[in-house]
Amino acid sequence: AFSGTVAAAVYMSLKPYMDKKDQKDQLVNLRIQKESSKVVNMADIEDLGNKVCYCRCWRSKKFPLCDGSHAKHNEDTGDNVGPLVLKRKDV
Amino acid sequence: AFSGTVAAAVYMSLKPYMDKKDQKDQLVNLRIQKESSKVVNMADIEDLGNKVCYCRCWRSKKFPLCDGSHAKHNEDTGDNVGPLVLKRKDV
Ligand code: FES
Ligand code: FES
Numbered sequence: 499a500f501s502g503t504v505a506a507a508v509y510m511s512l513k514p515y516m517d518k519k520d521q522k523d524q525l526v527n528l529r530i531q532k533e534s535s536k537v538v539n540m541a542d543i544e545d546l547g548n549k550v551c552y553c554r555c556w557r558s559k560k561f562p563l564c565d566g567s568h569a570k571h572n573e574d575t576g577d578n579v580g581p582l583v584l585k586r587k588d589v
Numbered sequence: 590a591f592s593g594t595v596a597a598a599v600y601m602s603l604k605p606y607m608d609k610k611d612q613k614d615q616l617v618n619l620r621i622q623k624e625s626s627k628v629v630n631m632a633d634i635e636d637l638g639n640k641v642c643y644c645r646c647w648r649s650k651k652f653p654l655c656d657g658s659h660a661k662h663n664e665d666t667g668d669n670v671g672p673l674v675l676k677r678k679d680v
Contacts, residue, residue: 539674
């Protein structure tokens, strides 16, 4: 019974790490430009304006810009992704 | 036999759409700041320099910057994600 308790304790302490390792690397982008071998977006820094949010969840209907769709993705999956926000200091 | 052929043709024409719908929305970010409820990064436009690449695959060891890790992720999974590249026109 004692060795069973020890085994259970060891298992419970290791489980979070095993779970993390078990998460397979899967598709990040389900729908955007799937005919392209690699979706790279370019922007000129001079043209960025005062503030812009870029999508990093690949769920935005306005990709490459963020439209807030990360919120539903995070809620549906338990994920924690969000945009890259670029802004001018003086605004 | 004819209706079987028709059924097969219909099935084959719809299969790509069914496959797409079957792809479950899963975690995009497996490891970065998982203690945070939403990972948002901010940058000042004035400080961007001449060229910078931001990661959108969430696999970079230099996140939020791209370190090229998207290549292995794409190869391992068949995905097609890549960075956001910001650059000045005059360089
Ligand atoms: S919609 Fe993708 S990060 Fe906001
Ligand atoms: S390392 Fe993530 S996009 Fe390049």
